[in-house]
């Protein structure tokens with residue numbers, strides 16, 4: 001794509017960078033790669049794949065995504081964040097080397113409060129640093145984005161001066177971050193208009209906005225910026241990100257689609273123009289949202305716009321009556337537009353592989369033979385217990401069975417629980433350790449899940465603290481599939497795991513093992529060659 005295109009909005013996705021700054025959203029390289037592939041399917045123009053200097057894992061993630069998702073011309077721009085520091089820029093350039101369309105995103109604070117307390121630099125120094133850093137980034141790549149951090153709290157005259165300098169030094173995208181999420185839409189309008197009027201050669205670059213959601217105004221501010229000439233928006237799937245998160249991609253994209261006649265004139269088109277305002281394939285939105293939620297362990301709130309479980313549900317009689325008579329009485333968009341399964345009941349325990357395969361195709365899954373077989377076996381198991389298999393059940397099964405498996409780690413063999421109002425909840429668990437040993441242990445707990453977790457913790461022996469446990473029902477009815485999400489804290493890092501089953505105690509056990517395995521993998525990679533088993537067997541500290 002051409003970065004000078006101005007008749008549509010460039011979607012810059014930062015799920016893998018700002019989104020990963022959500023507390024506890026840590027993703028490993030395979031998980032980031034899976035999300036990046038899905039973002040490419042969704043059709044985002046640019047993927048901010050990480051912050052290359054931040055850690056060897058981030059570097060590897062940027063490099064792998066640059067190679068495997070952005071390695072051929074015509075694919076998305078792959079971007080790495082960098083402070084205005086030579087080592088950061090060099091690391092970004094190295095990580096981005098395999099990308100056909102690499103972008104280095106240099107940021108530097110410009111507000112007085114940041115200059116005084118954080119950077120401890122004068123305005124003149126900041127101007128010189130920005131100029132030098134951009135020129136240095138330009139020595140590696142053509143496409144350089146510059147963000148004046150805390151722009152919305154920066155004195156306007158100084159902001160104009162920094163931006164003019166950045167453009168003169170070669171920046172091709174100027175991104176305006178409302179870093180602390182303090183702006184109102186009216187103020188955003190003033191900020192963008194001021195920049196367009198006062199910054200030299202601003203019309204030669206793509207003007208972008210990056211809005212944070214501290215006051216719940218991120219989407220409103222991004223849209224206000226578009227109304228005032230901004231042509232790139234930075235956003236994340238499900239609105240995840242630092243603190244209260246970023247503007248949600250799905251909200252901006254669907255606002256532009258649903259209100260196209262309203263937005264068309266702001267992009268210089270006739271009101272009735274049918275041409276899309278973004279390159280996004282909206283039917284991929286729901287699937288992308290599920291993948292991000294599953295891999296980050298951050299559940300989507302039910303009332304979340306566009307992708308929440310209730311976004312297309314009608315609860316009250318008056319509304320239901322209206323929707324039955326004419327859908328558009330209460331629906332401004334069609335669930336199918338974001339790729340939501342229609343929830344038609346078709347498959348059951350008597351269905352065969354062909355029907356299952358064509359159902360998967362209909363739902364947009366393209367599985368390899370091994371994953372297909374795993375999913376089919378699981379489908380039959382669930383169908384045996386559950387009378388009606390909805391599209392939602394099938395989606396949950398496929399997500400569960402095809403999730404990125406940790407190659408090394410513990411495997412759950414058996415879960416057996418006794419509980420009730422006149423017995424002490426007891427769990428007997430059998431696991432296979434990473435060395436192939438089969439171990440069985442039992443524990444009592446305050447409830448069945450507590451007993452299961454105590455029994456597993458006793459065998460895996462790693463100090464961790466259960467910080468979140470939640471169950472969501474995927475479908476309706478007493479025989480619904482339940483999805484359990486578990487988050488464990490080890491030192492200051494969070495590891496999540498998820499699993500679905502008709503039996504929530506079984507789902508709980510698998511979710512817990514998944515989280516433990518992520519923690520295991522993390523310890524393994526951070527310990528280098530030292531055998532991991534020592535940390536798993538010596539620091540026996542049962543916090544769970």
Ligand SMILES: CC(C)(COP(=O)(O)OP(=O)(O)OC[C@H]1O[C@@H](n2cnc3c(N)ncnc32)[C@H](O)[C@@H]1OP(=O)(O)O)[C@@H](O)C(=O)NCCC(=O)NCCS
Nearest residue numbers: 021051053054055082083084085107108109118119120149
């Ligand atoms: C980038 C990172 C590796 C730096 O680690 P570090 O060298 O230990 O430094 P700290 O995080 O403690 O402090 C940040 C330093 O960068 C400086 N800095 C911050 N933003 C800067 C910028 N845009 N350009 C240049 N310097 C910057 C700070 O002034 C501070 O410098 P000081 O140590 O001289 O006071 C680390 O913070 C990290 O892993 N971050 C990843 C996630 C993240 O911070 N994302 C936020 C994006 S804004």
Ligand SMILES: CC(C)[C@@](O)(CC(=O)O)C(=O)O
Nearest residue numbers: 018107147149150177179210
């Ligand atoms: C890099 C920049 C756009 C940033 O995301 C930096 C940050 O993480 O605060 C912001 O919101 O200002």
Ligand SMILES: [Mg+2]
Nearest residue numbers: 018179212242
């Ligand atoms: Mg941000």
